[in-house]
Amino acid sequence: MKVLVPVKRVIDYNVKVRVKPDGSGPDLANVKMSMNPFDEIAVEEAIRLREGGQASEVIAVSIGVKQAQETLRTALAMGADRAILVIAADDAETDIEPLAVAKILAGVIEDEKPDLVLCGKQAIDNDMNATGQMLSALLGWAQATFASEVRIDSGKAVVTREVDGGLQTIGVRLPAIISVDLRLNEPRYASLPNIMKAKKKPLEEKSAADFGVDVSPRLQILKTTEPAARSAGIRVASVDELIAKLKEAGAV
Structure with a gap:
């Protein structure tokens, strides 16, 4: 079984993101970039499947700028067998939208013919949570999202999903997107x-042109702002005063 894992280069999750003075987007100057944490989990799971004898090869794929080589080398150092970089932008500040990413991945999958695609549920930079679902629709493959447990058994994947009400276990036939x-x-x-x-x-x-995909953005970012500063709290002298303040604020 061949497993393909898409990985994205994002601002490291330990970095406090700053917005450019003109509000055009996040300031990426001299900022540490790393692999998207959810994608890192997907790489780990693919490697575990190979170590368990259920996968024969793990391929890491990244779509974006040339600097994403560093992200792919991290995946290779973790244990992936080989990597594919699809250069779709010249500027690190250009974010390729989920539909374009899904179309490029569909082209890669047509070439590589994997049995399973493991991807992060979302990227921490744009929180789109859409690429996996779009890829499933383009390919006509089964999908399982938000997986907290994956088990391969007799040509299908048994996936435990995290849902609002708790956990849900489903079975999907391979090939599948998880x-x-x-x-x-x-x-x-x-x-x-x-x-x-x-x-x-x-x-x-x-390159994106190799797959005939137009990566021109369909969305326009009008403005980027930092979250409002948290306002100072107040001190109360007693429980009764606390309850009164909460009632005034409509919290009780």
């Missing part, structure tokens, strides 16, 4: 020897 949630696993750290080995693993470069 988007993963936080509680699926704990991604491993890439060791120094594996980081060195990753430099010799194959990384193929392609």
Whole structure:
């Protein structure tokens, strides 16, 4: 079984994002970039499937700028077998929209013919949560979203999903698209020897034009603002005063 894992280069989750003075978007100057945390979980799960003898090959794919090579090398250092970089933008501030990403991935899948696609449920930069679902629709494949547990059994994937009311377990026939949630696993750290080995693993470069996909944006960002500063609280002298204040605020 061949497993394909899309990964995205995003601002590191430990970085406090700043907005440009003109409000045109986040300031990426001298900002640390890393693999999207949900995608990292997907890479880990794919590697575990291979280590368990259920997958024969793990392929990492990234769509974006040339600098995404670093993100793919991280996936290779974690244990992916090879990587594909689809260069679809020249500027790191250009975010390729989910539909264009899904169309490019559909082209990659047509070439590679994987049995399973594991992807993060969403990217932490735009929180779209749409690429996996769009890819499933384009391919006509089964899908399972928000996976907290994945088990492969007799040509199908048994997936436990996190839903509003608790957990839901479903079975989907392969080939399938599965988007993963936080509680699926704990991604491993890439060791120094594996980081060195990753430099010799194959990384193929392609372009969006190779798949005939137009990556022109359909959405226009009008303005980006930072969240409003949290207002100061007040002190109360007693429980009765606290309850009175809560009633005034409509919280009780």
